[in-house]
Amino acid sequence: MLKATPRDPAAVPRGLLSLLAIALLWPGIQLAELNPWVLLQPDSTRAMGSFVAGFWPPAHDAEFLRLLGDATLQTLAIATAGMALALLLAVPASLLASRALSLSAASHGGRPNGLGRSLRWPVRGLLIVLRSVPEIVWALLFVRAVGLGPTAGVLAIALTYAGMLGKVYAEIFESVDQRPAHALLQSGSGRLGAFLYGIMPSASAELTSYTVYRWECAVRASVVMGFVGAGGLGQQIDLSMRMFAGAEVASMLLTFLVLVLLADQLSRALRTRWA
Template sequence: MSRRAGLALLFILLAVASAYAYLPLNLSELAASRTPALLVDYAGRFWPPALPGGQWTGLLNAALETLAMSAIGTLAAALLGLALALPASGRWGAAALAISRLLLNALRAIPELVWAMLMVLAAGLGPNAGTLALALHTAGVLGRLFAEALENTPSSSADALRMAGASRLQAFIYGTLPNLWPQLLAYTLYRWENNIRMASVLGFVGAGGLGQMLYVHLSLFQESHASAVILAMLLLVIGVDGLSQWLRQRWVVR
């Protein structure tokens, strides 16, 4: 091991030890003799998953609401991210580059849950807040990824169209976008997979969907009802992951 690697390892160990000393952790409780029995008892409260008869329709509606939040939020984020990626890639000058990158950094620096709390105050409780929160944070992420993809895309096709008399917009649509489209779609589908998971928990701050339903049941200590909601979340995530994988194989992989 080199001296530099040894110093880096020592620094990491010191950082971990300092964090452990600073935080009031009591890991000895995990090794207590009663811990396994408590864990088994708590896990047993979640089985079997059950809901009162009238709430299964509500569960389906909440699942569809979560799916719609993730899909609309991701689509809006992709459009906003692409609009910000054009100046962020340096195509419109240094001033536009600095402003757009600052905006993208600000959008993605604020987590989705914080955006959701802000949007709940601005737009009220419900899926509107969740959709806006996902769109704003994801726009910052996708905008940065799109800008990097634009920077690495050859400009020869667009330059040829510009020399032939095409406008800047026409050169982008017909010269740059066809080469960039598979990468943009892959990034968007990947973020949709992440957003369906995040949309499932934004309800904890009142942003609607399955998360809000889960929060209500956990608050009332209805663990078996909560496990039904968690199972719906799992099935929804698996379904979206499978659909995203199918779309990538059909439209992205060549």
């Protein structure tokens, strides 16, 4: 005789959570004025169709390709220079914000004292301020301060990504096994030595993967910031879209796709190398 399938004990909680998620999502949809059906209206489909029809074939004349190459190199330069400045801020800030190298934590079984917390909170607050302001807002501010061009994009990425990298680096340092670093600190090693030999061997793969991912995000951000005058591919896409040059937009989007694919392959290779 077949036994009856036992009732799932988690069915009711999952159902209630699903209903709660829908109840919370619906007001958000209303506030966002989401109406995907507007894309199916005749005027919308006609406008999109006429614009997309101009995407093929992509622009490939020699003069445009030279312009595209310069814009691509400028985009990569903005992202890389911004990340370099962000790392200069994020690495020391993450070490100050992390409990991994706390002498009091090493000597009290992993529990930091009040002095350590009082020193870490201002740094964590600074990181919160830096990452809470979107990079495009920083770009708008720097465009007014230094004028149009890639400098505004570099500074915007540097500040925003310093906050992001500093927070995540500190969490990575705290998530790895702390015993090697604590043993080094208790045996008289300096904090730099404890970091290099006690923390980095376990954290290097995750740090590398996240850094490359953030560089990929910086490339995308530099394209977006080009729409506010920060140079690079974004500024050229904005100009081409204003002139309804769909073929040029298609070439630049394909170039951007290649950049993202290359960044993904680089991240995979580095993860394999450090695994």
